Amino acid sequence: MVIEKRFMEEAIKEARAALDAGEVPVGAVVVKDGAVVSRARNRVEETGDPSRHAEIEALKLASRKLGTRYLNDCALYVTLEPCPMCAGACVNFRIGAAVFGAFDKNAGALGSKTDLGSGVFGKEIPAFGGIMEDECVELLSACFKDLR
Amino acid sequence: MVIEKRFMEEAIKEARAALDAGEVPVGAVVVKDGAVVSRARNRVEETGDPSRHAEIEALKLASRKLGTRYLNDCALYVTLEPCPMCAGACVNFRIGAAVFGAFDKNAGALGSKTDLGSGVFGKEIPAFGGIMEDECVELLSACFKDLR
Numbered sequence: 001m002v003i004e005k006r007f008m009e010e011a012i013k014e015a016r017a018a019l020d021a022g023e024v025p026v027g028a029v030v031v032k033d034g035a036v037v038s039r040a041r042n043r044v045e046e047t048g049d050p051s052r053h054a055e056i057e058a059l060k061l062a063s064r065k066l067g068t069r070y071l072n073d074c075a076l077y078v079t080l081e082p083c084p085m086c087a088g089a090c091v092n093f094r095i096g097a098a099v100f101g102a103f104d105k106n107a108g109a110l111g112s113k114t115d116l117g118s119g120v121f122g123k124e125i126p127a128f129g130g131i132m133e134d135e136c137v138e139l140l141s142a143c144f145k146d147l148r
Numbered sequence: 149m150v151i152e153k154r155f156m157e158e159a160i161k162e163a164r165a166a167l168d169a170g171e172v173p174v175g176a177v178v179v180k181d182g183a184v185v186s187r188a189r190n191r192v193e194e195t196g197d198p199s200r201h202a203e204i205e206a207l208k209l210a211s212r213k214l215g216t217r218y219l220n221d222c223a224l225y226v227t228l229e230p231c232p233m234c235a236g237a238c239v240n241f242r243i244g245a246a247v248f249g250a251f252d253k254n255a256g257a258l259g260s261k262t263d264l265g266s267g268v269f270g271k272e273i274p275a276f277g278g279i280m281e282d283e284c285v286e287l288l289s290a291c292f293k294d295l296r
Contacts, residue, residue, distance in 0.1 A: 048217050050240040051208055060199055069196050084264045085240050088233030088257070092198040107269055109236070114262065116232045121255055 001097050001126070007031050007077040008101060008132045014041040014054060015079040015139050021046060025139040028054040028078040030062035030071065030095075037074060038062040054078060055086035059093045070094040079136040081108035081129055087116040091123045098127045101136025149245050149274070155179050155225040156249060156280045162189040162202060163227040163287050169194060173287040176202040176226040178210035178219065178243075185222060186210040202226060203234035207241045218242040227284040229256035229277055235264040239271045246275045249284025 007029055014027025018041040026042040040057035044050055055078050062071055075097040076090060082098065087109035090098055098110055098117065109116045110127040117125030155177055162175025166189040174190040188205035192198055203226050210219055223245040224238060230246065235257035238246055246258055246265065257264045258275040265273030 044217075048215075049208055049211060050217055050242075051204060051237050053240075056199060060197055063197060067196075069192075069198055083236060083240065084257075084269055085233055085236030088231055088236050089199050092201075092231065092233050094198075109232075113268065114264075116262075120261065121232055 001075060003099055003128055003131060004031075004034075005132060007036065007075075008079070008099065008136075010036055010039060011054075011077045011079050011101070012132065012135055012139070014039050015136070018042045018054070019139060019143055025143050026054045026078065026080045028058040028076060030058050030074050030076055032062075032066070032071075032074045037065055051085065053083065053086050055082050056089045059089055059095065063093060072096050075099060077131075080104055080140065081112055082110055083107045084109040084114070084116060087125075088121075090125055091116060091121045094123055095125060098125055099131050100127070100129050101132050102140060103129050103133070149223060151247055151276055151279060152179075152182075153280060155184065155223075156227070156247065156284075158184055158187060159202075159225045159227050159249070160280065160283055160287070162187050163284070166190045166202070167287060167291055173291050174202045174226065174228045176206040176224060178206045178222050178224055180210075180214070180219075180222045185213055199233065201231065201234050203230050204237045207237055207243065211241060220244050223247060225279075228252055228288065229260055230258055231255045232257040232262070232264060235273075236269075238273055239264060239269045242271055243273060246273055247279050248275070248277050249280050250288060251277050251281070 019025035
């Protein structure tokens with residue numbers, strides 16, 4: 001697969017919208033055949049529901065839009081390395097690949113802290129981290145600076 | 149915490165309802181102060197959405213009902229060991245403990261294949277497997293026998 005910066009830019013737009021809404025700024029898009037299928041942002045604060053991460057929202061929406069349970073032909077672009085819940089969702093939705101911006105040393109589950117996409121859970125997920133990393137980290141830093 | 153069989157019986161009721169509806173029979177309940185707060189079953193077939201596992205549904209519902217984001221004072225009872233997505237959700241919802249029936253050698257993420265509740269992800273989840281294991285395994289076997 002070819003990693004395209006323009007899709008991470010779309011994910012970053014979602015992350016910015018999350019920041020503006022008082023959320024931890026994480027955004028995600030699902031891409032198929034060179035086009036964005038779905039886009040979502042973190043909605044944990046808005047909903048009070050810790051499962052409303054950008055990735056799981058984007059995966060659900062893409063699956064609904066495409067009318068297919070599995071997303072083997074799609075790639076997920078997300079501004080932050082997925083947590084175990086979201087990496088596990090990537091496995092369950094059989095996502096074709098995952099591209100992320102910032103690495104998460106504490107909770108990253110596609111390589112940093114563990115790798116749920118290694119194939120051990122029945123689905124190997126090629127993951128590419130550090131794409132537009134500076135922009136993604138900057139957004140996250142802005143958020144945590146505001147919190148202090 | 150005291151593990152109470154009656155709560156696993158409630159989870160098994162949900163799993164049976166899932167089986168009757170043509171789903172892989174997994175059921176879950178969330179318990180607080182000796183009472184069931186929420187109950188849910190697998191709805192993947194009905195919805196075509198691979199994220200609609202019993203556990204994540206029960207956690208979301210309990211959080212909504214209690215009006216609290218975190219479920220430290222609650223226990224999850226589920227008929228099958230959670231997958232990575234659901235074990236990751238247990239971490240995100242800060243569930244107090246997890247009790248499961250059947251072990252999942254292939255995808256179990258609370259001890260069998262990996263342990264996402266070991267504390268490595270910032271939340272230690274005491275997990276107790278094999279509670280009413282025979283009944284839970286029998287239900288799963290019934291499902292996979294039907295599929296053959």
